[in-house]
Amino acid sequence: MHIDPLSHPASDNYKLLSSLVVPRPIAWVSSLNADGVVNLAPFSFFNAVSGNPLYIVISIGLNDAGEMKDTAKNIVAGGEFVVNLVTEELFDAMNISAADFPPDVSELDAANLHAAPSVKIRVPRVAEAQASLECRLHSTQMLGNNTLVIGEVVMFHVADHLLGPRLHVNNFAPIGRLGAPSVYCRTTDRFDAARISYAEWLKGER
Ligand SMILES: Cc1cc2nc3c(=O)[nH]c(=O)nc-3n(C[C@H](O)[C@H](O)[C@H](O)COP(=O)(O)O)c2cc1C
Numbered sequence: 001m002h003i004d005p006l007s008h009p010a011s012d013n014y015k016l017l018s019s020l021v022v023p024r025p026i027a028w029v030s031s032l033n034a035d036g037v038v039n040l041a042p043f044s045f046f047n048a049v050s051g052n053p054l055y056i057v058i059s060i061g062l063n064d065a066g067e068m069k070d071t072a073k074n075i076v077a078g079g080e081f082v083v084n085l086v087t088e089e090l091f092d093a094m095n096i097s098a099a100d101f102p103p104d105v106s107e108l109d110a111a112n113l114h115a116a117p118s119v120k121i122r123v124p125r126v127a128e129a130q131a132s133l134e135c136r137l138h139s140t141q142m143l144g145n146n147t148l149v150i151g152e153v154v155m156f157h158v159a160d161h162l163l164g165p166r167l168h169v170n171n172f173a174p175i176g177r178l179g180a181p182s183v184y185c186r187t188t189d190r191f192d193a194a195r196i197s198y199a200e201w202l203k204g205e206r
Contacts, residue, residue: 003016014180015179015180015181018044018179018180019178019179019180022176022177022178022179023176023177023178023185023187024044024045024046024047024176024177025044025046025047025085025174025176025177026042026043026044026046026085026086026094026174026175026176026177027042027043027044027046027056027058027083027084027085028040028041028042028083028084028085028086028090028094028097028126028129029041029042029043029058029071029075029081029082029083029084030081030082030084030108030115030123030124030125030126031070031071031074031075031078031080031081031082031123032074032078032080032122032123032124033070033073033074033077033103034077035104037103037104037105037106038106038107038108038115038123038124039070039071039074039103039106039107040084040097040106040107040108040111040113040126041069041070041071041097041098041107042086042094042097042098043058043059043060043071044177045058045059045060045146046058046059046083049150053152054152054153054154055138055150055151055152055153056083056133056135056150056151056153057148057149057150057151058083058148058149058151059143059146059147059148059149060072060146060147060149061145061146062145062146063100068147070103072140072147072149075137075140075149075151076137076140076147078122078123079136079137080121080122080123080134080135080136080137081121081123081135081137081149081151082118082121082123082124082125082126082132082133082134082135083132083133083135083151083153084125084126084129084131084132084133085129085130085131085132085133085172085174086129086174086175087129087130087131087172087173087174087175088173088175088186090126090128090129091175091184092111093111093112093113093128094111094175096110096111097110097111097113108126113126113127113128114126114127114128115127118134118155119134119155120134120136120154120155121134121135121136121154121155125157129157130158130159130162130172131156131157131158131159131162131169131172132156132157133153133155133156133157134153134154134155134156134157135151135152135153135154136151136152136154137149137150137151137152138150138151138152173186173187173188174187175187
């Protein structure tokens, strides 16, 4: 079946796209507002896009009132944020933090989480997260109703038990976002597969 987005409402197109481009990682973003309240919210329009320099992107839509969400406002105003990664045991807390709390209520408190200081930026990370990325804002770009945030990772935090020699990460179990409205997956069913060279493919060796 061919589906021309021009023949469908934007809401249907969004559901289709976000059900096909899956699983998506979840950036659980902490940011600070002007009053020093720690804001926390999940975003699955998120990915790593450059290894050197270290750049990540997050796309934040407008809220129902047509205004920037608190996270986008805080990042634009303060230029700093933390991407905390969501592992299985943090799922419920992540889900609570997605509610539309007013700006003066910290989702951290609401979800019974704690702030841990960052090293290079003022914005704290989630103490309970097994991995977090301190980010400085590189730039933003409006894409229709979305603020595309490009951030540079300036510090990694990784739980000691996840790290092997040469920065290999083991037993990291992040949650993935599947289709709309709220389907998720675990990342426990894994397999290893070495890449093959053209020469090996020609010889039919693998
Ligand atoms: C798993 C998950 C992924 C989400 N991904 C996005 C996203 O990519 N972009 C977005 O604008 N909102 C996304 N949301 C909704 C925001 O988390 C929600 O609007 C939140 O209240 C924003 O909080 P804030 O106003 O404190 O920034 C997502 C929600 C969940 C539960």
